[in-house]
Amino acid sequence: MKELVQEKWKKRPLIISGPCSAETEEQVIETAVRLHKTGKVDVMRAGIWKPRTRPGSFEGIGTKGLPWLQQAKKVTGIPVAVEVATAKQVEDALHFDVDVLWIGARTTVNPFSVQEVADALRGVDVPVLIKNPINPDLELWLGAVERVAKAGIKQIGLIHRGFSSYGNTEYRNAPMWHLAIEMKRRNPELMMINDPSHICGRRDILLDVAQKAIDLDFDGLIIESHIDPDNAWSDAKQQITPERLAEMLDSIVWRKEDTVSEEFHANLEKLRQQINHLDDELMQILGQRMKVAEKIGQYKKDNNITILQTNRWNAILERAAAKGEKLGLSKEFITKYFDAVHMESINHQNKIMNA
Ligand code: PEP
Ligand code: MN
Secondary structure (H helix, E strand, O other): OOHHHHHHHHOOOEEEEEOOEOOOHHHHHHHHHHHHHHOOOOEEEOEOOOOOOOOOOOOOOOHHHHHHHHHHHHHHOOOEEEEOOOHHHHHHHHHOOOOEEEEOHHHHOOHHHHHHHHHHHOOOOOOEEEEOOOOOOHHHHHHHHHHHHHOOOOOEEEEEOOEOOOOOOOOOOEOOHHHHHHHHHHOOOOEEEEOHHHHHOOOOOHHHHHHHHHHOOOOEEEEEEOOOHHHOOOOHHHOEOHHHHHHHHHHOOOOOOOOOOHHHHHHHHHHHHHHHHHHHHHHHHHHHHHHHHHHHHHHHHHOOOOOOOHHHHHHHHHHHHHHHHHOOOOHHHHHHHHHHHHHHHHHHHHHHHOO
16 A cells, blocks of 8 residues: 555544535646645545435536546545446556555445446555445445455555435434444445435434444544535535535544543443442343243133233333333333334243243
């Protein structure tokens, strides 16, 4: 890997920014210069080939934009990143010294395309970021990582850009944070970057999403920026100026995952012990609850009564929701929790009835 990007790759938080699309040479250079001036951007992104949902939108400037990125790098010293979806695009990007490649969400969904990109990467030492697939499917995301890793790529990173969901309102792509967290859990060695721009699809909630990602210990952010956001040729609604980006990064509270303070660790340990203790008690009680359910099962069996009695279940739920509310538990949680308890209870009764 080139020295220029080697240092950056290790930096936390890693900040990537730049336009959704490279449009003109002037736009690319001016963006680079203004991003450089903020002193906060580690890698500059720019889409050269744009996968668009509908034809007729701007589909990217193509290979002729690559020398502009080369020039931007020459002027600012900031390494550059480009999205690739075909072998030819990989070749062209590498030919023009692109430092980081990324695989877009519309490509990650397609194993044929991912394999084509991976084959083109064989024997090349370049960092590759892999965006989550458009649909909420961790296996596809993992599959893309495996294909790229098998091609011999050592520096792989993940980008969480949200998932498309029908009838979604607040976000352009629903974050479904639990999926990103699970992906991180399964691949602790890979860096995970958040893409607030494509999650939000609009400027006003970018900071909230970025802050949440940092609170969840993501390794960095990729945020689209443009010298004249309203007139951007693609994704105009979600882009911000380099100066606004700098302000936004300044207003994020950068929490640490860990601290060396012994007092902090001692106190945290005490609280964690309490949690463990309470969890043990909850488990004991749940075990007892299931024993009672089994007794009921036996009783119903002896009297030839069905397991499920809807009225009784509604009564339990109503009672629990009312009690839970007083204890500060949300109705949503209570419902989910009791559904799970109920299912387990039915399974226990079922075993008894059919024994
Ligand atoms: C992009 O980064 O401009 C892009 C096309 O994103 P995604 O693949 O996440 O839709
Ligand atoms: Mn975009």
